[in-house]
Amino acid sequence: xxxxxxxxxxxxxxxxxxxxxxxxxxxxxxxxxxxxxxxxxxxxxxxxxxxxxxxxxxxxxxxxxxxxxxxxxxxxxxxxxxxxxxxxxxxxxxxxxxxxxxxxxxxxxxxxxxxxxxxxxxxxxxxxxxxxxxxxxxxxxxxxxxxxxxxxxxxxxxxxxxxxx
Amino acid sequence: xxxxxxxxxxxxxxxxxxxxxxxxxxxxxxxxxxxxxxxxxxxxxxxxxxxxxxxxxxxxxxxxxxxxxxxxxxxxxxxxxxxxxxxxxxxxxxxxxxxxxxxxxxxxxxxxxxxxxxxxxxxxxxxxxxxxxxxxxxxxxxxxxxxxxxxxxxxxxxxxxxxxxxxxxxxxxxxxxxxxxxxxxxxxxxxxxxxxxxxxxxxxxxxxxxxxxxxxxxxxxxxxxxxxxxxxxxxxxxxxxxxxxxxxxxxxxxxxxxxxxxxxxxxxxxxxxxxxxxxxxxxxxxxxxxxxxxxxxxxxxxxxxxxxxxxxxxxxxxxxxxxxxxxxxxxxxxxxxxxxxxxxxxxxx
Ligand code: SF4
Ligand code: SF4
Numbered sequence: 001x002x003x004x005x006x007x008x009x010x011x012x013x014x015x016x017x018x019x020x021x022x023x024x025x026x027x028x029x030x031x032x033x034x035x036x037x038x039x040x041x042x043x044x045x046x047x048x049x050x051x052x053x054x055x056x057x058x059x060x061x062x063x064x065x066x067x068x069x070x071x072x073x074x075x076x077x078x079x080x081x082x083x084x085x086x087x088x089x090x091x092x093x094x095x096x097x098x099x100x101x102x103x104x105x106x107x108x109x110x111x112x113x114x115x116x117x118x119x120x121x122x123x124x125x126x127x128x129x130x131x132x133x134x135x136x137x138x139x140x141x142x143x144x145x146x147x148x149x150x151x152x153x154x155x156x157x158x159x160x161x162x163x164x165x
Numbered sequence: 166x167x168x169x170x171x172x173x174x175x176x177x178x179x180x181x182x183x184x185x186x187x188x189x190x191x192x193x194x195x196x197x198x199x200x201x202x203x204x205x206x207x208x209x210x211x212x213x214x215x216x217x218x219x220x221x222x223x224x225x226x227x228x229x230x231x232x233x234x235x236x237x238x239x240x241x242x243x244x245x246x247x248x249x250x251x252x253x254x255x256x257x258x259x260x261x262x263x264x265x266x267x268x269x270x271x272x273x274x275x276x277x278x279x280x281x282x283x284x285x286x287x288x289x290x291x292x293x294x295x296x297x298x299x300x301x302x303x304x305x306x307x308x309x310x311x312x313x314x315x316x317x318x319x320x321x322x323x324x325x326x327x328x329x330x331x332x333x334x335x336x337x338x339x340x341x342x343x344x345x346x347x348x349x350x351x352x353x354x355x356x357x358x359x360x361x362x363x364x365x366x367x368x369x370x371x372x373x374x375x376x377x378x379x380x381x382x383x384x385x386x387x388x389x390x391x392x393x394x395x396x397x398x399x400x401x402x403x404x405x406x407x408x409x410x411x412x413x414x415x416x417x418x419x420x421x422x423x424x425x426x427x428x429x430x431x432x433x434x435x436x437x438x439x440x441x442x443x444x445x446x447x448x449x450x451x452x453x454x455x456x457x458x459x460x461x462x463x464x465x466x467x468x469x470x471x472x473x474x475x476x477x478x479x480x481x482x483x484x485x486x487x488x489x490x491x492x493x494x495x496x497x498x499x500x501x502x503x504x505x506x507x508x509x510x511x512x513x514x
Contacts, residue, residue, distance in 0.1 A: 027473075027476070030477055031476050033476075034472065034475055034476045035203075035472065037203050037204070037205060038199075038202045038203055040205055041205070042202075042207055043205050043206070044205075044207045
């Protein structure tokens with residue numbers, strides 16, 4: 001039958017010829033190939049000093065954003081938690097008190113906002129679901145840690161640093 | 166025995182021993198560097214300029230690691246195993262002629278620790294003793310995996326020793342001596358009487374078998390089954406940690422150095438180099454240059470060992486045994502026969 005891609009290869013099952021069976025020619029070819037590699041370009045990136053440039057749509061650690069006046073954008077609507085296929089996000093909503101208008105943008109805010117980084121699959125659906133543009137996956141890598149509880153990131157690790165005035 | 170002789174030999178032994186250790190230590194670095202280069206990486210480069218202090222760092226790490234001796238093991242033999250491996254690896258260099266005679270102040274100094282006329286037999290004896298280090302290590306660990314690994318390693322070493330011994334016989338037939346010094350001296354220069362003097366040109370098949378067996382004896386890829394930790398649980402050194410494991414690994418590098426030296430001496434003319442007698446240099450300069458050339462050949466072989474390691478995968482165990490018994494040994498015997506016929510015919514003409 002005509003093959004669709006024209007890349008079909010018929011499997012050869014002929015017994016090896018004498019030249020193939022003494023292996024030495026193929027070993028010499030292999031040696032030549034590895035020797036050539038000695039002079040090729042090195043791909044090493046010296047990690048702590050040098051970082052690999054990430055692609056445009058790289059999804060790293062989450063961060064909860066603030067608006068232009070330094071208030072937290074998140075309104076604890078729970079859409080991100082709903083969108084999350086890994087059920088990694090949990091939050092507790094609270095009502096904004098008098099005098100806290102400079103802290104939270106809406107009347108409702110997340111008193112507790114936690115992402116379990118061991119569950120998160122970095123799909124970015126929370127980012128897409130958020131109506132307030134409050135959550136972005138624009139952080140660095142997830143770092144290693146020793147105990148599981150340290151992988152549950154609370155607001156202390158997620159919320160952006162306050163604006164400097 | 167005069168005092169000067171004793172001092173001279175003592176200095177020579179010390180120097181050779183230190184050089185052996187140094188080369189073995191830096192082979193570990195070279196191996197990692199070459200592996201890196203072949204795979205498009207850099208290799209170790211943090212310790213010292215270009216990673217030059219890496220062997221020291223590795224050594225320090227080995228020393229300060231906790232050493233565990235399994236409680237049910239035979240403690241004496243457990244320690245004896247790696248020591249024996251190190252010892253047998255390093256005494257092989259005693260019979261290698263490192264250069265021609267140096268004349269200093271009217272005294273002719275042989276650059277060889279011991280010129281025994283059965284030098285080659287000595288090497289083979291030492292090599293076969295090396296199996297004990299592995300065997301004892303595996304047995305003393307009191308661990309079935311280690312024991313099986315040790316048996317695997319020992320049977321590999323023994324089978325390849327036979328092929329190695331047979332391959333060397335064809336060489337001995339044309340050299341007519343067992344003394345390494347004699348063999349090196351016969352390969353004087355590079356070209357004489359319209360033919361190459363180096364034995365590799367006279368006995369290529371013997372060299373091929375010898376180098377394959379040398380790879381197997383040093384437990385180097387593609388014959389490094391004793392070390393395949395990922396598929397065969399490492400084998401004889403499973404229970405070893407810290408410096409005792411270091412001793413086993415280090416002895417592998419010493420073995421590599423010594424067998425490179427033996428191969429250079431037996432087949433590649435040892436300290437001889439092309440046109441050595443046509444340059445009009447004094448004897449001492451030629452002797453010194455000879456040392457340089459010998460080490461050049463040795464370094465090439467060490468590089469070759471590593472080059473092979475990062476090129477071809479390891480054998481399966483039955484393939485390894487098949488190659489040893491069904492291919493190399495018959496080939497070696499055939500080579501002996503061919504050499505015999507050729508020598509008889511040459512005598513008749
Ligand atoms: S990136 Fe995906 S898995 Fe991770 S928290 Fe957001 S929605 Fe959940
Ligand atoms: S991050 Fe966005 S989607 Fe999630 S609770 Fe806050 S506002 Fe709603």
